[in-house]
Amino acid sequence: MDSQTAFMRNIRQSLGLAPDTERPKRLFPALFAKADTALILQDIENRTTEQQNELVEILQANALALGVNISIAGSHDEAAAIVVDLVRTKNPEFTHTKHIVHHDHPDLATLQLWKRFSREGITVHTSFSADQQLREKTIASFIGITAADIGVADSATFIQLTQPGRPRSTSLVPSIHIAFLKKEHLVADLREAYALLREKERLDSFVFITGPSKTADIEAQMVHGAHGPREVHLIVLSPPPIEKDVRETQNLQHTEEQQPNS
Amino acid sequence: MSATTPSNYRTAATAGIASPRLQKSLHGLQNRFGKGAMEIWATMTDQEMRRRVKDARMNTFAHLDIILAELAKNVRTRGGQVHFAATAQDAIAYTLAVAKRHKVNRVVKGKSMTSMEINIDPVLEDAGIEVVETDLGEYIIQLAGDKPSHIIAPCIHLDRNQIGELFEEKLGIDYTNDPPTLTMAARRALREKMLTAEMGLTGCNLACAETGHISLVSNEGNIRMTTTMPPVLVALMGMERVVATLDEHREALQLLTQAAALQKLSTYVSFLGGPAAEDDPDGPKEFHLVIIDNGRSKILADPEFREVLACIRCGACLNICPVYGKIGGHAYNSPYCGPIGGVVTPLLDGINKHADLCKGETLCGACKDICPVENDLPRMLAALRHKLAYGSDLWNTSQHSPAEAYVYSFWKIVIGNPRFFRLMLRTGRFLQRPFVRKNKMVRKMLGFAGGWTKGRDLPPLARQTFAELWKEKYAATRPNPIEGQNEEGN
Ligand code: SF4
Numbered sequence: 001m002d003s004q005t006a007f008m009r010n011i012r013q014s015l016g017l018a019p020d021t022e023r024p025k026r027l028f029p030a031l032f033a034k035a036d037t038a039l040i041l042q043d044i045e046n047r048t049t050e051q052q053n054e055l056v057e058i059l060q061a062n063a064l065a066l067g068v069n070i071s072i073a074g075s076h077d078e079a080a081a082i083v084v085d086l087v088r089t090k091n092p093e094f095t096h097t098k099h100i101v102h103h104d105h106p107d108l109a110t111l112q113l114w115k116r117f118s119r120e121g122i123t124v125h126t127s128f129s130a131d132q133q134l135r136e137k138t139i140a141s142f143i144g145i146t147a148a149d150i151g152v153a154d155s156a157t158f159i160q161l162t163q164p165g166r167p168r169s170t171s172l173v174p175s176i177h178i179a180f181l182k183k184e185h186l187v188a189d190l191r192e193a194y195a196l197l198r199e200k201e202r203l204d205s206f207v208f209i210t211g212p213s214k215t216a217d218i219e220a221q222m223v224h225g226a227h228g229p230r231e232v233h234l235i236v237l238s239p240p241p242i243e244k245d246v247r248e249t250q251n252l253q254h255t256e257e258q259q260p261n262s
Numbered sequence: 263m264s265a266t267t268p269s270n271y272r273t274a275a276t277a278g279i280a281s282p283r284l285q286k287s288l289h290g291l292q293n294r295f296g297k298g299a300m301e302i303w304a305t306m307t308d309q310e311m312r313r314r315v316k317d318a319r320m321n322t323f324a325h326l327d328i329i330l331a332e333l334a335k336n337v338r339t340r341g342g343q344v345h346f347a348a349t350a351q352d353a354i355a356y357t358l359a360v361a362k363r364h365k366v367n368r369v370v371k372g373k374s375m376t377s378m379e380i381n382i383d384p385v386l387e388d389a390g391i392e393v394v395e396t397d398l399g400e401y402i403i404q405l406a407g408d409k410p411s412h413i414i415a416p417c418i419h420l421d422r423n424q425i426g427e428l429f430e431e432k433l434g435i436d437y438t439n440d441p442p443t444l445t446m447a448a449r450r451a452l453r454e455k456m457l458t459a460e461m462g463l464t465g466c467n468l469a470c471a472e473t474g475h476i477s478l479v480s481n482e483g484n485i486r487m488t489t490t491m492p493p494v495l496v497a498l499m500g501m502e503r504v505v506a507t508l509d510e511h512r513e514a515l516q517l518l519t520q521a522a523a524l525q526k527l528s529t530y531v532s533f534l535g536g537p538a539a540e541d542d543p544d545g546p547k548e549f550h551l552v553i554i555d556n557g558r559s560k561i562l563a564d565p566e567f568r569e570v571l572a573c574i575r576c577g578a579c580l581n582i583c584p585v586y587g588k589i590g591g592h593a594y595n596s597p598y599c600g601p602i603g604g605v606v607t608p609l610l611d612g613i614n615k616h617a618d619l620c621k622g623e624t625l626c627g628a629c630k631d632i633c634p635v636e637n638d639l640p641r642m643l644a645a646l647r648h649k650l651a652y653g654s655d656l657w658n659t660s661q662h663s664p665a666e667a668y669v670y671s672f673w674k675i676v677i678g679n680p681r682f683f684r685l686m687l688r689t690g691r692f693l694q695r696p697f698v699r700k701n702k703m704v705r706k707m708l709g710f711a712g713g714w715t716k717g718r719d720l721p722p723l724a725r726q727t728f729a730e731l732w733k734e735k736y737a738a739t740r741p742n743p744i745e746g747q748n749e750e751g752n
Binding site: 012034138168169209 | 294327328332345402450491529
């Protein structure tokens with residue numbers, strides 16, 4: 001603490017204040033005044049399916065522009081099929097064997113990936129906190145699968161909070177990152193995302209991920225796959241299919257069905 | 263440290279101008295990122311945002327003791343260790359002690375300007391520790407034994423052929439000048455290093471006091487690797503690199519990624535504020551945050567320069583500066599180059615020592631226009647020149663060129679007195695005759711004035727001044743008699 005005392009003394013002196021008089025934070029309530037996020041949270045809460053689908057469309061456009069492969073899955077089965085296909089068709093970068101690792105997350109558990117490759121030489125790991133060999137398994141894996149806590153449509157970002165069973169390395173060390181995002185976790189912009197983050201009980205380590213790892217350090221030429229995943233696949237779990245015409249007919253049916261009731 | 267960089271402003275600038283390769287890269291860079299950032303500012307819907315962020319930054323500085331204390335408290339609550347370092351030596355000693363305590367053999371670095379500022383690498387290396395830069399550009403610079411020449415694009419002065427040769431020599435791969443192949447070679451080499459290093463060393467783009475986090479932006483993912491895989495992490499941050507609240511963080515972050523690379527967000531923004539929690543499956547076991555003064559409190563104390571601390575190191579001012587755009591980054595002889603370097607390098611490292619920097623900039627104002635936090639760099643460059651012209655006890659600055667001061671006090675008398683001025687002109691016209699060459703230009707002046715004609719010709723004094731011409735040709739025909747009278751009076 002000594003280094004701190006001298007340091008703070010020096011700052012107060014530089015500010016023209018009495019160097020030895022500490023300034024307690026409670027005397028400056030405006031400094032850490034919390035922005036009023038009630039309205040923002042309300043907006044997120046009250047978003048209609050229609051609006052959510054609109055956000056998905058915005059996310060889709062922005063993700064494509066960043067080189068993120070985005071697909072919309074109507075069910076967990078559909079999502080699993082996409083993953084299975086990727087695991088089968090993609091090739092490992094650093095090893096010769098196919099290992100994949102996924103977060104210990106209920107949405108990923110429902111995909112039942114462990115039993116989908118029973119007759120192939122593909123090993124599926126789950127990132128359990130207690131697993132002493134997790135680091136090695138993650139390094140050996142060529143695909144990492146995570147479930148995002150928050151998605152941001154405006155910048156095609158997904159936010160991952162580090163939690164038990166959900167390490168940082170799953171979305172980082174494997175060459176290919178597959179991220180799941182539930183439609184209801186999608187928000188419009190960073191302002192909304194920060195409002196949600198503030199509400200989190202435990203805000204420890206977290207990361208914003210926006211597209212695949214990239215560099216332009218050699219003659220400003222963009223290359224994907226500098227140190228992180230060179231490919232990112234985003235699967236949005238959106239229970240009712242959102243292709244436009246289907247949705248419209250659905251909405252129509254919906255209103256027709258509702259009319260007699262109302 | 264570097265064999266290829268002349269340390270002198272003039273020689274390095276001359277070398278930069280003479281390099282077609284550098285000129286091409288700088289032109290490309292400015293054309294894309296300089297123009298791009300200006301366009302973002304012009305079309306941004308929230309035109310108040312830049313001002314707001316600046317105001318918040320300045321308000322943070324006015325309460326810096328409180329805000330840093332809050333940051334330290336929140337990091338410590340999470341089990342992180344916070345050290346306040348008054349000087350570079352202090353920060354180095356602390357970091358070295360951490361490394362030694364853990365018997366570290368290899369340190370991987372995520373791009374950190376602060377680590378360059380305090381020049382920690384040689385000390386770690388002397389202690390037998392391998393230090394590896396992980397940002398691709400920085401890695402290339404390190405392999406080449408060179409110095410960075412841009413805040414965001416450190417190896418902009420090297421082309422693909424040079425990098426190909428370098429990799430052939432240092433990484434033992436077959437020669438190629440294909441950027442993707444070169445990148446993959448570095449990816450493999452560095453992955454190995456990052457997975458085996460015992461300690462990570464990073465900077466900090468923006469810390470958030472309210473939540474007790476540091477945050478780091480990167481596109482490559484090297485910072486995530488550096489902050490995730492090694493068991494010990496040390497983050498070095500300049501004491502001004504902090505915001506009070508999450509809300510302020512968001513706005514500053516958005517300005518940073520847009521100004522630096524025209525991105526809504528960089529690929530990764532990592533937030534961390536302590537070691538991995540008990541039940542976290544990965545992350546560093548030990549987390550150290552080193553908050554560094556190293557001359558910043560002196561800047562804080564001077565209202566004339568405090569504003570420069572608001573800088574978020576986006577590098578945008580380099581992407582528009584006409585001087586940087588020609589001479590490149592090496593001439594600035596500092597990790598901080600371009601207009602921001604022209605102000606902050608002298609303030610941190612000696613105004614006299616870096617006298618050329620503020621004199622070299624043109625004060626055109628472009629850096630102020632592009633700066634996301636509207637830093638008035640031209641004003642501060644002029645203020646530095648003032649210190650050099652008159653000396654300053656506060657900044658321990660001596661008058662840079664007494665001869666120049668004499669010339670200007672003489673000049674002040676001359677232009678204050680029309681008759682004297684005209685006499686000077688006549689004398690000048692007479693004296694310049696032997697120097698005017700066939701192309702009607704003055705090629706070379708004598709002695710003290712010789713510097714003016716070293717790199718350029720000077721037009722000679724005209725045979726008649728504008729005032730004389732006017733009087734002769736038009737004064738009589740001016741319709742307004744009153745103004746005509748004034749002319750006579752002149
Ligand atoms: S002075 Fe402004 S433009 Fe230059 S690096 Fe700092 S924030 Fe960016």
